[in-house]
Amino acid sequence: MTVSVSITVNGKPVTRQVEGRTLLVQFLRETLGLTGTHVGCDTSQCGACVVHVDGRSVKSCTLLAAQADGCAVTTIEGLAAADGALHPMQAAFREHHALQCGFCTPGMVMSAVDLANRHPGGMDETTVREGLEGNICRCTGYHNIVKAVIAGADTMRGAPAKAAE
Amino acid sequence: MAPLDGIGASLRRKEDQRFLTGKGRYTDDFNRHGQLHAYFLRSPHAHARIRGIDTGRAKAAPGVVDVFTGADTKAIGGLICGWMITSKDGTPMKAGSHRPLAEDKVRYVGDHVAIVIAETYNEAKDAAELIDVDYDVLTAVVVTDKARAPGAPLVHDEIAKNTCYEWSLGDKAATDAAFAKAAHVTKLDIVNNRLVPNAIEPRAAIGDYDSGMDSFTLYTTSQNPHVARLVLSAFNGIAPEHKLRVIAPDVGGGFGSKIFIYAEETVCLWASKQVGRPVKWTGDRSEAFLADAHGRDHVTTAEMAMARDGTILGLRVHTTANLGAYLSTFASCVPTYLYAPLLSGQYRIPAIYAEVDGVYTNTAPVDAYRGAGRPEATFVIERMVETAAREMKIDPAEFRRRNFVPADAFPYQTPVIMTYDSGQYHKVLDEALTLSDYAGFPARKAESAARGKLRGIGFCSYIEACGIAPSAAVGSLGAGVGLWESAKVRFNPTGNVLLYTGSHQHGQGHETTFAQLISTYLGVPTDQVEVIHGDTEKTPFGMGTYGSRSLAVGGSAIVKACEKVIEKGRKIAAHLLEAAEGDIEFKDGKFTVAGTDRAKSIQEIAFAAYVPHNYPQGVEPGLEESAFYDPVNFTFPSGTQVCEVEIDPDTGVTTIVNFVAIDDFGKIINPMIVEGQVHGGIVQGIGQALLENAVYDPESGQLLTGSYMDYTMPRADDVPSFKVGLVETPCPHNPLGVKGCGEAGAIAAPASVMNAVTDAIGKHMQMPATPERVWRAIHGTAV
Ligand code: FES
Ligand code: FES
Numbered sequence: 001m002t003v004s005v006s007i008t009v010n011g012k013p014v015t016r017q018v019e020g021r022t023l024l025v026q027f028l029r030e031t032l033g034l035t036g037t038h039v040g041c042d043t044s045q046c047g048a049c050v051v052h053v054d055g056r057s058v059k060s061c062t063l064l065a066a067q068a069d070g071c072a073v074t075t076i077e078g079l080a081a082a083d084g085a086l087h088p089m090q091a092a093f094r095e096h097h098a099l100q101c102g103f104c105t106p107g108m109v110m111s112a113v114d115l116a117n118r119h120p121g122g123m124d125e126t127t128v129r130e131g132l133e134g135n136i137c138r139c140t141g142y143h144n145i146v147k148a149v150i151a152g153a154d155t156m157r158g159a160p161a162k163a164a165e
Numbered sequence: 166m167a168p169l170d171g172i173g174a175s176l177r178r179k180e181d182q183r184f185l186t187g188k189g190r191y192t193d194d195f196n197r198h199g200q201l202h203a204y205f206l207r208s209p210h211a212h213a214r215i216r217g218i219d220t221g222r223a224k225a226a227p228g229v230v231d232v233f234t235g236a237d238t239k240a241i242g243g244l245i246c247g248w249m250i251t252s253k254d255g256t257p258m259k260a261g262s263h264r265p266l267a268e269d270k271v272r273y274v275g276d277h278v279a280i281v282i283a284e285t286y287n288e289a290k291d292a293a294e295l296i297d298v299d300y301d302v303l304t305a306v307v308v309t310d311k312a313r314a315p316g317a318p319l320v321h322d323e324i325a326k327n328t329c330y331e332w333s334l335g336d337k338a339a340t341d342a343a344f345a346k347a348a349h350v351t352k353l354d355i356v357n358n359r360l361v362p363n364a365i366e367p368r369a370a371i372g373d374y375d376s377g378m379d380s381f382t383l384y385t386t387s388q389n390p391h392v393a394r395l396v397l398s399a400f401n402g403i404a405p406e407h408k409l410r411v412i413a414p415d416v417g418g419g420f421g422s423k424i425f426i427y428a429e430e431t432v433c434l435w436a437s438k439q440v441g442r443p444v445k446w447t448g449d450r451s452e453a454f455l456a457d458a459h460g461r462d463h464v465t466t467a468e469m470a471m472a473r474d475g476t477i478l479g480l481r482v483h484t485t486a487n488l489g490a491y492l493s494t495f496a497s498c499v500p501t502y503l504y505a506p507l508l509s510g511q512y513r514i515p516a517i518y519a520e521v522d523g524v525y526t527n528t529a530p531v532d533a534y535r536g537a538g539r540p541e542a543t544f545v546i547e548r549m550v551e552t553a554a555r556e557m558k559i560d561p562a563e564f565r566r567r568n569f570v571p572a573d574a575f576p577y578q579t580p581v582i583m584t585y586d587s588g589q590y591h592k593v594l595d596e597a598l599t600l601s602d603y604a605g606f607p608a609r610k611a612e613s614a615a616r617g618k619l620r621g622i623g624f625c626s627y628i629e630a631c632g633i634a635p636s637a638a639v640g641s642l643g644a645g646v647g648l649w650e651s652a653k654v655r656f657n658p659t660g661n662v663l664l665y666t667g668s669h670q671h672g673q674g675h676e677t678t679f680a681q682l683i684s685t686y687l688g689v690p691t692d693q694v695e696v697i698h699g700d701t702e703k704t705p706f707g708m709g710t711y712g713s714r715s716l717a718v719g720g721s722a723i724v725k726a727c728e729k730v731i732e733k734g735r736k737i738a739a740h741l742l743e744a745a746e747g748d749i750e751f752k753d754g755k756f757t758v759a760g761t762d763r764a765k766s767i768q769e770i771a772f773a774a775y776v777p778h779n780y781p782q783g784v785e786p787g788l789e790e791s792a793f794y795d796p797v798n799f800t801f802p803s804g805t806q807v808c809e810v811e812i813d814p815d816t817g818v819t820t821i822v823n824f825v826a827i828d829d830f831g832k833i834i835n836p837m838i839v840e841g842q843v844h845g846g847i848v849q850g851i852g853q854a855l856l857e858n859a860v861y862d863p864e865s866g867q868l869l870t871g872s873y874m875d876y877t878m879p880r881a882d883d884v885p886s887f888k889v890g891l892v893e894t895p896c897p898h899n900p901l902g903v904k905g906c907g908e909a910g911a912i913a914a915p916a917s918v919m920n921a922v923t924d925a926i927g928k929h930m931q932m933p934a935t936p937e938r939v940w941r942a943i944h945g946t947a948v
Contacts, residue, residue, distance in 0.1 A: 021287070035194035036187015038417070040365040041450040045873035048365055076187035090185040094177055097841045101672030102184025103366040103417025109185065129882040136873070138365050138418050139672045141848035141910070142881040144841055 005065045009034070010078025018065055024058075025049045027065035028075055036076040036106050040136070047135030050107035051075045057114035059107075059134070076106035079113070089113045092152030093145075100139035108135045108145060116153035123153055170692075171685035175837035178677045179691065180670075189415045192369040192386050197443035200371065201230055203433055204289035205446070206279040206296050207455060208271035211305035211527035211866025212318065215267060215278075215298060222295040223281055228288030230440050232296065233432070234279045235268035241435050242401040244428060246492035247645040250330045250501050250523070258330040261321030261525065263491040265401070265428040265435075271300070272320055272490035273527050274867055275455025277428045282440055286447075305527040305866035309464060309485045312526050320490055320525040329488055329497070329523040334505040335581050340518035343479025347470030351553040356931040357541045357915075359462035359487070359859040360852075361876060362534045364671075366417020367453045368427065372434035373443040380408040381437065385430045387413035388423045388669050389709020392646070394701050396426045396494070403434050413699040416671035420849070421533035422457045423671065424711050425494035429456075454871040459859055460534020462487040463500065463541050469549045475559045477568050479516040482508060482545060486531070488523050493532035497523065502582075502642050503538030503630075509579040510546035511590045511626045511803060512568040517580045527866045533711065535849055535911040539629040547625045547916035552929070561920075562598060565626050566591060583630060585801045587894045593827045594626060594805045600888050601807035601825040609809075619812040619943075620822075623920025624805060627913040631905030632717030632800040632896075649795035650714070651705040652722035654683070654730050656788035658775035660768025661693040667707010668719035669699050672845075673907060674838045675715060681834055682720060682901075686727035687767055688754020705791055713905030716834065717800050717896070724900040725792030733788065734770045740781035741765055741773060800896045800904040804828035806847075806917035812925045817940030819855055819922055825888045826913070831896040831904035839906045843889050846910020852879040853911075854918035858933050877935075 005022075006015040009032060016031050028034045028051065037060055040048035049060045052074040060073075079087045086094070089112050099105040115123070115131040123131070128149045129142070137145060170176050183189050220232040244263040251257055266277050279296055283289035306312040306320060312327040320327050344350065371384040381404045387393045390411040398406040416423060433444045448456075463484050470479040486500035505519040536543075554564035569590040570577045577585040598604075606622050613620035633639070636647035651667035662683055670676060675698060680691035697703055707719070731751050738756030739746040748759045757764040765773075773780065774788040809823035826843055833839050856877035860869045870876040895902030915932060922934045930942040 019287070029194075034187070035191075036189070038191070038366070039193075039449075040367070041873055043450065043872045043874055046365060046450070076185075080186055086185060093185055094181045097178065097837045099181060099184055100674070100841060100845060101364070101366065101418040102180070102189050102415065103191065103364075105184050106187050125886065126882075132881040136365060136878050136880060138363055138420070138849070138878070139845045140841060141844035141846070141879075141887070142884060143844040143886050146881065146886065 003066045005069050007068050008072040010074055020066065022065045023061055024063040024065045024068050025060040028060060034075050034077055038103055038106060040103065045136070047111060048104050048107040050110040050135065052110060052114065057111050076110060079109065087113065088155035089116065089152035092148040092155065096144045096148035096151060098140060098145040098148035104135060104137040108132070108137060111135050112149045112152060115149065116156050119153065120157060122157065122159065123150060170690055171681055172834050174681065174835065176677055176681055176691060176835055178674050179680060180674065180676045191366055191415045191417055192371065192384050193447045195371060195384050195414070197371055197373050200443040200445050201282050201284060201440060202286040202289050203444050203446040204281045204286065204293050205277050205429060206281065206293040208267065208274060208276040208278055210271060210300055210302050211274050211307065212303040213271050213300040214303060215269060215271065216301055217299040218279065219297040220279065223292040226288065226292035226295055228284040229292045230282045230284070232279055232281050233266065233436060235264055235266040238266045238432065238435065241265050241403065241431060244426060244431065245396060245400045245494065246497050247494055248498035249643040249645065250332055250497045251643065252330045253333040258497055258523070259324045260329070260492045261324055265431045273529050275529060276490065280432050280436060282436060282444055307526055307528060307861050307863050307866045309487045309524040309526060312524050320527055324525065327525040329492065329525060331522050332501050333518070333520045335518040336516055337518045339516040340479045340481050343516040344470040344481065347478055348473040349471045349557055350468055351549060351556055352468045353548060353552055353929060355465040355467060355545055355548060357461045357463040357465065357544055358853060358932045360460040360534055360857050361454055361859050362420045362422035362457055362460060363453065363878060364418030364420055364422055367448040367450060368423065368429065368457065369447040370430035370433045371443055371445040372437035374438040376441065380404065381434055382410045382412065383430060383434050384412045384414065386416050386423050387411065388416065388419040388671060388711055390669065390699055390701050391667060391706050392709050393426050397431060397434065401431050403431065410702045413669055419671045420535040421460065421537055421711060424709070425458055425532055450873065451871055454876065455868060456529060458493045458530045458532035459489065460531065461541060462531050465545055467545050467549050469553055471553055471557065475557055475564050475567050477512055477514050480508060480514050482519040484519070484521045486521055486523050487526055487528065489528045489530035490525060491530050493530035496530060496532045499533050499538045500541070504542050506582040507539050507542035507628060507630060508546055509581055510543070511570060511628050513570055515580065528861050535846065536908040537712065539908065540912045540915060543625065543627045543912050544916045547627065548919065551623065551920040561624055562594060562603065565594060565624065584798060585628070586798055586897055588801060588803045588829060589892060589894050590626060590803060593803065593829055593892050596890055596892065597805040597807050597825050597827040600827065600890060601809065601823060603807065613811050619814055619925040620809070621921040621925025622807065622809045623917050623924055624807055625913040625917035625920065626805045627909065628801055628803045629909060629912050630799040631713035631802055632796050633712040633714050634799055635797055636795050646708065647795065648708055649793050650719040650722045651707045651791065651793050652719065652726045653705050653789065653791040654726040656771035658772055660771050662687070662689050663695050663697055664723065665697045665704045666719050666723065667705055668715040669710045671710070673710065673715060674835065678716065678834050678838060679720065679723060682723050683727070686724060687730060689767065713907035716901065716903045717899055717905050718794055718796055720901050720903060721796070721899045722792050722794035725794055726790045729790035729792060730788060733784070733790065734767060736781055736784050737770050737773055738765050741779065797898050800831065800899070802828065802830050802904040802906065802909055804909055804913065806913045808917040808921040810921040810925055812922065812939060814943050817936035817943065819934055819939055821851065821885050824885055826910065827890045827892060828906065828909050829892045829894050830906040832893060832902035833891060834903065836891070840889050842906045843910045844887055846908060847887055847914045848879050848884050849911040850914020851884055851918055854915045854932050855934050856883065
């Protein structure tokens, strides 16, 4: 059984016929070729697949593509500015060495952006650690991710950036 | 002045741009024209005889192109283990048959039974359910002590007592004599829990046969594509090496688990020729839990003999290592030569004797996982030292100091093979004590006690061996390969550089660190350098990345290649500058006539080499040099961690309240990257100590911890931030003075954490110190 799915992905409307059981992450990766969104597990535990659906972070492996019909989806490919300038959270991850193999990174960054948006007053380390509890990173030990998320959130809300140590 | 992007700079990583924008290219991101999808049917039983397999209904299912079982793949050579271990009675290890698809028996849950190839992944997976396998279910052996009991079922019918080898190292008589004069003996039973590596990118492979060229290409999640090609050619017989290209593109973490040559890529590659189309397989996490090689799984009894003043006299260790159902690619050496030679730790121990029994069970194969043998050895010696100090009422830091190899005793020959090259163990310990405010611990403990909490502090002063390895040395110990590394430096006519390495990055940052070497050695800025790796058709043969070897061995090869470039450049410069070759100096990217300001940049020399109109006679055009580097010794990174925990006795919950790591990795190229490696390693070690445990049902052999809902991965809110520091004692025997930093955190942290936990509760307990197990330990029902 196929269904018609219309989603605005990174600002561009797309309509595709897909098998009913197609997950949103499969729709992005396989149907649209947006391979920046990753799959790290099959139990919705790792967060490698996080995208924004109507502005909120969502594990795209937990959603059928059909359930996102009519929604606006932003993936890691859609985060940087049109001129290629990195989003402040992307830039903070680079500055603070918050990625190693890069596989968890797209989901981690998308979760971090949503976390920052939900804490307009800024975040302490505990808030960041608890807020990223749904994203597993096997490489970094989280130390630099936490630093990056605090710095990236500061830049996002216009607070003076602290230099990396 | 050193260039700002050379050795010593915390240069931000070149590779991050693509990873941060979703443009990384991992194996599953590749799709080949006309590609089919594979699904592997796996054994649901830990141990069963296969009476028959009926694939008829599956072959007829929608979209299915073909189905293959063990009966179809007999032409593929068996999966191999590349290190021969000899038992103490002189007999060679017993490696059971390891077929890519099971033939007579299945030997663990997840063992490979059939491959279904279809137009889509879902069709392949659906069709796999239609395969009828007639199993005669046998009793499984899961626990090593039961596997060796008389009458136990045999994993491999021809291997008695399920024993692969009974190996030993060291001088038994000397060790017995040391114990005979001991004033105090400390004894512990130690379990090193089984772990699942869990790189976040699951393994994947695309086999692609080109009938026009009669050649194969394999895209795969590998830490060592050349080794994969060699094994797939020489042992599995898929194609000769010159007809096989292996591409390991961006790889999402390895930690050892992607060193090995597994059934999946072997069969996909072979099958692509059978079906005449590319065959893609991407594992899911459940398959990773079942069929990635696991790590650790040792059961050990250790005894240590001391004189009255705490001087260590001898160490005796017996370890039973669970090898799983089959010998994985390097499984045999991990609990032997990568383990027992590290049992001396940072200490002068006159006599050591270790016995290791390698045992088969009906569980997933066990092989190298971050640290590979050294974490197990470190855990033994550091738990022993801490326990001995407590029993003898000597401060554990002081106990270590009394027994350390002193800084003036290098090179230091241990009684178990290794010659330590350098180290400053006292200095590192002192810095760790200062950074952790050891002096203030009693006050903090009292403050915790006032709140009803148990506070503990634990040390781990670790040694490890990296930079594997001098080829002749490991060859004499049974290794089937050489362990050198390669590099090629190619100047382009316009003066930028392509650097080809035989090692492979999957998180370590080679594209940045190696470019920094070029910046320092050749004076070419890092943004003018492209590091190329992971493709056997592009890079020189190399042994790949594991054992924290890439910089010590691969980096040394880069230095050698740079030296050759400079040598040739000097000849060209002498000609162009009309000076004697001996008068030409090279520095900061410039060839200068000594004592003058007459100079040519290395870019000008490169251009002259490719447009050799005015050129020295007898010198070949072009500027491209290769080098191979075979190390003369291992390197010996060392360090001390101090972990402080607070435990709630009512809930058993352990909180790490302070964590300090001082490491001596020799010379540091990029401090930012090095610290990142330390953080990541520490969390894997904390994971082992507090959270992670791969558990099989002891009767059925079913994996009880087969998903992230059952196997506790460390998450951001499980761990603290760390205080890390570096001491630099250059390695004396490689040109960079580097030692390796990739595994230290994971090697040391299990011991530092468990020393802190056992200090807090006042009792020995086994890992992982989960709340339930800690609570039981405190309240007297220890596990
Ligand atoms: S792939 Fe979605 S949470 Fe793991
Ligand atoms: S950077 Fe590798 S999993 Fe996070």
